[in-house]
Amino acid sequence: MAETNAEQAVNEATVRARLWSPFLTMVLDREPELARSLSEGRLDLTASSAMPDMPVARRLRIERRALALNVAIGDLSGVLDLTAVTGALTGFADYALDTAIRAAIEERTPGAEPLGFTGIALGKQGSGELNYSSDIDPILLFDPATLPRRPREEPEEAAVRIGKRVVELLQARDGDGYVLRVDLRLRPSPEITPIVLPVDAAIGYYESQALPWERAAFIKARAAAGDLALGARFLDAIRPFVWRRALDFGAIREIRGISARIRDHHAQGQAFGPGYDLKRGRGGIREAEFFAQIHQLIHGGRDPAVRAPDTRDALARLAEAGWINTDNSRALIDGYTLLRTIEHRVQMIDDRQTHALPTGEALDRVARLHGLDDGGALLALLAPRVAATGRIYDALDDTVRPAFSRDAVTLETDLAAAGFDVPEPARQRIEAWRSGTYPALRSPAAREALEAVLPTLVSAFATAPVPQAALLRLDALLERLPSAINIFRLLEARPGLAILLAAILSHAPTLADDLGRRPNLLDGLIDATAFEPVGDIAALEALMRGGEAGGDYQAQLDYVRRIVGELRFALGAQIVAGASDPLAVAAGYARVAEAAIGVLADATIEEFAKSHGRIAGSELIILALGRMGGAMLTHASDLDLIYLFTGDFTAESDGAKPLGATLYYNRLAQRVTAALSVATAAGPLYQIDTRLRPSGGQGPLVVTLDSFARYQREDAWTWEHMALTRARPVFGSADARGAVAGIVRAVLEGDRPSRDIVADARTMRAEMAAHKPPKGPLDAKLLPGGLVDLEFAVHVVQLINRTGLDANLGTAVDLLTARNLAPSTLRAAHDVLTRLLVTLRLVAPDAAPPGHATEDLIARAIGVADWSAVVATFEATRQEVAQFWAHVTGEQDG
Structure with missing residues (x-):
């Protein structure tokens, strides 16, 4: 029954094609065998009247013509869904490009292997989403060492000639039509570079001088034709350029800028209705694509799971990973699917690369080709999807922020209203930043980024325990930075990070110093998993072995240092945030x-x-x-x-x-x-x-x-x-x-010399006290009754009794307590001292009493109510440890 329904659908689609599509009618007439099969309900994507012995260009043109007909009928009948349609179109484009490359090389150097020349597919060909009447946007690359060429011919000359022949084979038209339109303008610096580039030169370009929008373009890149190994080598080499662990909000802003320029340039296609641009209009195809790419650029450097080139797949994966709202993902996928389907209908009419809905009777023609009554029904079908996509994409744009006045009196008033009790010093700092005296703030772009983020910074730092102190530490950070643009854009885009930054600068000089040396450490905190426990050893090793090293030893050293730095910084931030x-x-x-x-x-x-x-x-x-x-x-x-x-x-x-x-x-x-x-x-x-x-x-x-x-x-x-x-x-x-x-x-357990362990331990502890005194009144390690005394006492008991042997001190204490060899309070003492030590290494590395603002953080970290409880708990804990040490060593005084 299902087969009968499919056959009937194919037959009905063929009838609609003849009624409403001049192009499909022409192909049906030119391909009578295919027309007969389709009218009988049989769909075969491989069917064609092309013959193997035909010249390559003619064979490809006829194969393309047949595929266009078969895919159109499969699409119109519903036998092929959007994935199958775009997959078939993309598969043919790959095949045609590869065939043209092989033919061009064979014509010039008969019998040569098609090595050293590759086509990198970008855009919808790269992502497997090619539309019905699309051009392709490959980058053509060659390897001078392996490219076949004629005697005494330079590799560059041979490559360009091969490239020109490839374009000619695909793009030239005759009575059979054409194969594919080819656009080579996505290559590096197309206005000055040859149409085929040496692979190493291309790698160098993307590593050093590529523009931000090119990163987004390479989300969809794929080695599609020719020497696939060469293409894979190129893409592996530039992967760090595309997927950066350090976030680049400049690239994201660039994409938003492209979107704004598209809306402006295609203003006549923005309003929904007849003439609406399905691709570039507000709520159109491009906005769903840009929405996915923006989030991929933000998260893909750290989450490889979202690096999907296909737009709908990317949206689904972003939702699965929790980076975007599931309902938004579904709405964008549904809208994208419908708009791409109708885009195909528009292109099927005359095989033209157009994306705009026609007007008048032509709109009715598109609607009827789709199986609807008229243009009004088509607009009613599209309207809610377009509105949803536009609404979701517009919600990304949070760049409209209030600006802070340059007038001193007004600025102080604004700072006081924001929460600065004494606004004058804060105003002076902001004026110093605006003057551009720091290297990081000298460029106009840096000062523009500063103005954009000032409202976010002021709001966040006003919540700090001591706003002015946090602002001064930010000032010290900016003074050391070579560039502040990216950190400003990151904070502007993620205001919650600004609040955390204020807390770090308020409480944790150790982390502030780390941030001064490596400002991109802040990037890692954008990921919610930064506040979860780090993985097990195997997961961490897998993370550190991955990435950009590519077998290079020095690169591996650098990569591990970056990962460790990010993880340690995030762990420290967990304590500051109380997470x-x-x-x-x-x-x-x-x-x-x-x-x-x-x-x-x-x-x-x-x-x-x-x-x-x-x-x-x-x-x-x-x-x-x-x-x-x-x-x-x-x-x-x-x-x-x-x-x-x-x-x-x-x-x-x-x-x-x-x-x-x-x-x-x-x-x-x-x-x-x-x-x-x-x-x-x-x-x-x-x-x-x-x-x-x-x-x-x-x-x-x-x-x-x-x-x-x-x-x-x-x-x-x-x-x-x-x-x-x-x-x-x-x-x-x-x-x-x-x-x-x-x-x-x-x-x-005893296979060692017999020694006076207690006497030796007492002597060692005395020598340590003489040569390594406590740093300050909060030294949880070296003060009497601190962790060193606890460790010494535990180790003495372990060695004398040959039990409680575990490398983890807390577990060893538990084992000794279970054998009545340590007091039941000792584990709690261990935990208090360890929590205090770990926390103070971040917030008071000199073991001196912290500012009042940090006291609550320390209290929270060791699980007590307030600072007076911290002091009392620390003193009581040290007394317990000192008593245990005295008991173990036979001393009478703590």
């Missing part, structure tokens, strides 16, 4: 560090092996101690690491420059340390401390697993065994990690 428990943030810091170790150690090993090869049956192991071993870092923590290697220390590597095992691993470990610590163009990463290795700073950087075991069993001091209680393997195979963990556990 996360500092204990969860501390664990997040540690997972980020462990993932960075894994990715950079792997990359360094691969790079090192290029020169020195590998050592069979041997591998590097990295053992973390201290806070890294306990998986609880602060924003400022260094990483305590020990490097070990397995296998025979007399072995030798198999590379071009072989090394003995000990030298091999010592050099490799130095490289790993550098990879984790040396500042690159993307900034610093971690401070690495390797002094806890066997024999300390006097010993080799790396030792064998056997040497490590022997040292810990026979020679290590008490302080080294105390450190070992927080040892955790963070790099190496599962077997190697298990072997290290087994050695550590055996030592801690």
Whole structure:
């Protein structure tokens, strides 16, 4: 029954085509076999009267003519939906472009492989959405090293001649029509460049001087014809240009500007009704496309799932990811589908590349081709979809903001009304910015961006606990920036970020300093997931291995530094915003560090092996101690690491420059340390401390697993065994990690020299107190009864009782409490001190009392009501820890 209905629909569509479309009537007459099949209800997209032995151009023209007829009838009958229609049209365009490239090369160099010449599809061909009577907008590229050419012919000359022939084969008209209109103006600088460009020159252009709108164009880019491997190489190379982690609101503003210019230029097609421009009119096809592209540019750098070239697919994915409203997504998809369908009807009339509804009787013709009674019915069908698309797109435009006066008296009045109790200093700062004395504010574009964002900044900073102090820190930030345009545009577009920025500048000098060095760190906070816990180690490693490195070692170092910087900044911002428990943030810091170790150690090993090869049956192991071993870092923590290697220390590597095992691993470990610590163009990463290795700073950087075991069993001091209680393997195979963990556990459970642990611990603590006094009255680590005392006491109990052995200090406390070896209050003490330490590293790194505005933040972070409760809780906690330390060591006084 379904087949009968389809056949009937095809037959009825063929009748409508003859009645209302001169073009389709002409093709039906020129293709009698196809016409007969269609009138009998049979639709075959591959059917054509073209013959294989025809000249290429004629064969393509006839194939295109047949496809145009078949697709039109399939569309009009409803047998083909919009996806199938545009897919068939795009597939033919790819095939035709590829055929033309191969033919052009074959004509000039018979028998040559079609290498070194590629067509990059942009626009609707690139996204698989080609319309019924569309031109194609390829970029033609060549590789001088592989392009076939005649003897003594320069590659550039050969490429241009091939390109001209390709255009001629596709675009020339005769009695059979044409194949495709070709528009090459989307290539870089089309007014001065040849029609075919060297691939490396094109890559250089997009990496250094491309315009913002070109980023949006490449959302839809695809290697479509010719040497597809060459095309893929080009697109891989420019991917960082298209999908940037650092947001570029200038590009988004550029797209909005294009939309405004389109509306202005096509004013006669803006009003809905007869003559309405389906593509460029308000609420038309282009606005649905731009809506999707704007959100893709904002989020696609960080969320690869939304990088769909197809407009409807992109809108759906943006909604699935939560970036746009689901109802808006559905309305835009429905509107886009209907408008594209009617656009096809308009083009089917005379095979003209037009997008405007006709007027008068011609509008009735389009309506009847679609199966409606008249033009009025067609307008009634379109009206609600057009209105919905226009309304949704217009809602994006929040650029109309009140301007702040340049008159000093009026400006102070406005600042006072906004919430500045003492407006004069704020007015002076704003006037200084407007004067352009800072490098970041010298250009007219920067000052224009400043004026646009001032209302947002003033409103946000007025909510800060001390508005003037926050404004002064913003001033210090602007003074250090080379350019402020992008950060201003980001804050203008996302006012909520301005409020968070004010909080960061008010409370967190550590984060403010980070932001001064890397202002694009703020970009990461636009993503709501920035305030969720960071992923597990595997997810973080996958994130750090992805991106723009492309196998280049230096690029990998830079990329990991950027990702780690963004994640650490976001974790710190979670504390400032009150979005996360500092204990969860501390664990997040540690997972980020462990993932960075894994990715950079792997990359360094691969790079090192290029020169020195590998050592069979041997591998590097990295053992973390201290806070890294306990998986609880602060924003400022260094990483305590020990490097070990397995296998025979007399072995030798198999590379071009072989090394003995000990030298091999010592050099490799130095490289790993550098990879984790040396500042690159993307900034610093971690401070690495390797002094806890066997024999300390006097010993080799790396030792064998056997040497490590022997040292810990026979020679290590008490302080080294105390450190070992927080040892955790963070790099190496599962077997190697298990072997290290087994050695550590055996030592801690008693396979070590007998020593006076209590006496040694008391001596060490006294020496530490003498040489490393507390920084300030809030030093949760070094003050008596602070975290160091808690750690020392726990480690002594662990070593004496050979139990409670877990690298995480909080878990170790729980284990000791369960065995009645620690008081039940100790875990709460651990949590208070850790929360305080993690928070103060951000808001009071000198451990001095913060300003009154920050006191509430600290109270919230440790879970008490106010600052007096912070002080009381800190004092009571230190007394509890001091009592436990005194109990463990036999001292009578805390």
